[in-house]
Amino acid sequence: MTSPDVVDDLEAEQDQIEALLSKLSPADWVAPSAAAGWSVADVVLHLAQTEEAVTLAVSGAPLEWAVFGDSVDSAMEAMVRSQPAPPAEVFERWRTARRASVAALRAADPQAPVRWVAAAFKPRTLATTRLAEHWAHALDVATPLGLDYPDTMRLRHIAWLGHSTLPYAFRLAGEPAPEVFAELTAPDGSVWRFGDPAAASSITGSAGAFCRVGARRLAPADSGLRTQGPYAETALHLLRNYA
Template identity: 30%
Template structure:
């Protein structure tokens, strides 16, 4: 069995690389390009980075000041539909793009240091169940990749899929039952088989090999689905079994209310 410390360090390395790739995408933008609308309604490129900066800071609070985080979580529960958007809007209004970029860089560096200082088995509070250090790093990577996809789409950039997508897929699979619960639905009792093919030919597999219901398709497409960055109709994912098919309609890899998802592309 892999050493827990090594596994956690590897996930944190991947998080750093994912953030660095997005940093390269926005670092050279001119001021007006930070105001380009993204596919998330009402959010510009600046809003996307402001949101990542805010969630990094909240994650840092969870890792270093759990009582203070509990107070933040209560605020979010009191206004789940608007809390996140208000935080992003406040930062965009208060900071220039240059200052926002500096804050995001400094904040994510502090989070890296704090998470690396924690024993791997430490449980950190979050908006859902408490998470291990590795799970927290994976969740931050998932959000960074998803919001980075919004930025890339807004700028007309096609990103090359990386092996880091396996973290996003894993969260999507593990969050299957949550996607049902958050909608007031009962999740299926049986596990599904999920087989996802990466661009390099590698296969990411979850669930029992003999499962009656299964999901197959490209790794990238599954990640776009569970982060709700693309509509199911625009993706090459196949479901065998009615419950597996239903899951593809509601899947989400993130904590919080069920998202509205993205509409199918015009003409579909």
């Protein structure tokens, strides 16, 4: 993937989110987000907690997710509920955590895997997952508040992540992993291609829609994405930008 370094793009995405959050009113912070059951402050607290975990993980410290719940989702929910704080404190906690995690990712040995939840990723791949999560949660904040959060060329990392993890998504579903080609229109009108163009199955359309489907923020039927071939429709429904 030829593009700016993903850690630089993670930092740029976080800069855009910080600019968004800095303009929120006190009422906005306690308003419901698009993440079910979470306020805007809860979403930012979750991002702060997980960015702190990145720094710990890069240092080699074990991450004890299981003490909070028997699944990742239940653990994340319990962590947020365990540390309520005023919005200003949550915002500052995330600002501190995100700078520390970016510094840790930059300083990490790029070839040394980092243990994260139930898998191990090289630092640049971990940075890609963090970019995907920050982007998705920024939509959770901006959309219900009616605020603009424009797509950028940083979506290339997220589209790559979604496409590259399709085999994993098929395995989770108990199905063999076929080759799927994706041809996506970037925010600037250029075209991104992932996979083998000769594959029997393909997905084409907007990169923004592809990433939103992978983040479970847009239903495949509403995405405008076009599928062709025996496995493309299944691939679109299994698409995920997260572990």
